[in-house]
């Protein structure tokens with residue numbers, strides 16, 4: 401909270417968006433869930449639960465944990481492993497690989513810092529054992545957490561067979577509310593079959609060797625993260641992206657900077673040329689683009705996005721509207737049918753684990769009658785954990801210009817060359833701020849080693865609609881990379897300190 405003598409231009413705007421937190425105690429009266437019951441009980445015990453959650457990934461288990469914490473009876477149905485994509489095939493294992501990749505780069509670059517070290521190669525068995533150990537530890541912790549909250553955990557494939565009922569292996573589970581959270585799968589292109597040397601991130605995470613060369617189809621988040629890992633591990637990497645830039649959803653300045661950094665690292669990429677086909681041979685693949693260009697490699701990674709897992713689950717039969725497979729919901733994540741809600745990757749928008757967690761918490765609180773504030777999608781931080789990292793929150797410059805008009809937007813780039821800690825780390829990059837003229841900062845965009853860790857501050861700035869003057873008044877610890885954010889705001893507030901013209 402700002403002291404009274406500090407001008408708080410955003411007062412009254414961000415506060416109205418802040419959720420009202422109602423701590424739950426055993427004395428807290430829960431809303432009339434019992435009264436909203438819409439069907440006869442059909443659970444084996446004959447008593448409907450308060451919530452049946454279909455899918456135990458980030459969105460589903462967050463719903464279940466928070467709902468149980470609020471005193472609701474919860475049934476959680478999961479056909480695979482509790483924790484879903486993020487824990488087993490997504491965020492956690494890829495970030496473990498990226499950490500191993502950082503160590504490989506460190507070993508290579510030791511001499512630059514006066515440390516004698518050499519990179520002797522990668523023992524994939526060792527890397528996998530480290531990665532799997534991290535996943536296993538978190539998995540065990542999560543299982544314990546779910547058990548300790550008294551959640552009824554059902555293993556098996558669930559199907560929505562009524563507006564309040566999920567069937568698993570012939571047994572029906574009825575809830576006063578049903579939350580759909582069945583997540584997503586790796587998509588491919590028409591005619592491009594996965595198998596053999598053509599893999600998705602699922603198979604790539606289980607490789608027992610470092611491929612000598614890889615074509616990565618797709619220059620989005622997943623594609624560039626794998627490209628980064630494999631390059632650090634010593635592979636030749638070629639990315640193929642049909643759009644004009646890598647990480648095409650980011651501010652174009654970040655995309656261009658990442659392209660320069662990847663070029664320097666020897667990661668090849670082809671932009672604006674579409675995939676036409678692949679031929680598999682005994683020793684590798686030949687990938688052809690529409691221009692006729694071909695690339696040979698040992699493997700092809702297909703990283704063209706993730707599709708919602710909503711087919712054949714009974715959703716449409718119950719009246720839930722799907723749009724290209726995604727579940728259509730209102731801002732409160734309601735499907736428009738009975739007490740059916742949806743969260744996570746099946747809901748159109750950013751497919752990120754922390755969005756799923758937040759939506760799950762939101763739904764649990766809403767079902768418990770706490771009236772939480774709907775999430776603001778543009779305030780959700782996005783991090784791509786390649787080297788260098790790319791992190792952002794809020795509007796890109798282009799989006800801000802479309803939203804507010806060309807003349808109503810101001811931007812500032814602060815180069816990490818002026819930041820002591822970045823210099824120590826030997827990283828380059830920048831912080832870019834997008835501001836509504838005479839108004840708050842509406843976008844924070846960053847590139848450089850470790851900038852993912854700075855996005856928390858960026859998120860507060862954008863989420864609380866801070867003015868540059870507000871942030872400039874805050875003291876940032878020295879020497880940290882956070883200082884770069886402070887300095888960027890100092891500069892935007894008209895009083896640059898370590899900024900070179």
Ligand SMILES: Cc1cc2nc3c(=O)[nH]c(=O)nc-3n(C[C@H](O)[C@H](O)[C@H](O)COP(=O)(O)OP(=O)(O)OC[C@H]3O[C@@H](n4cnc5c(N)ncnc54)[C@H](O)[C@@H]3O)c2cc1C
Nearest residue numbers: 455457458459479480484485486490558583744745752753
């Ligand atoms: C390689 C990769 C890297 C990623 N890295 C990041 C990252 O760094 N940060 C980030 O925020 N996000 C990352 N993501 C995205 C993140 O994993 C997803 O956004 C997140 O897992 C979505 O959560 P969810 O609960 O919606 O779906 P999921 O995690 O997919 O969970 C859905 C669950 O539902 C279960 N299920 C499906 N159908 C049924 C059924 N009929 N019956 C019972 N159970 C069912 C599935 O088994 C699954 O466990 C990454 C994804 C990938 C693939």
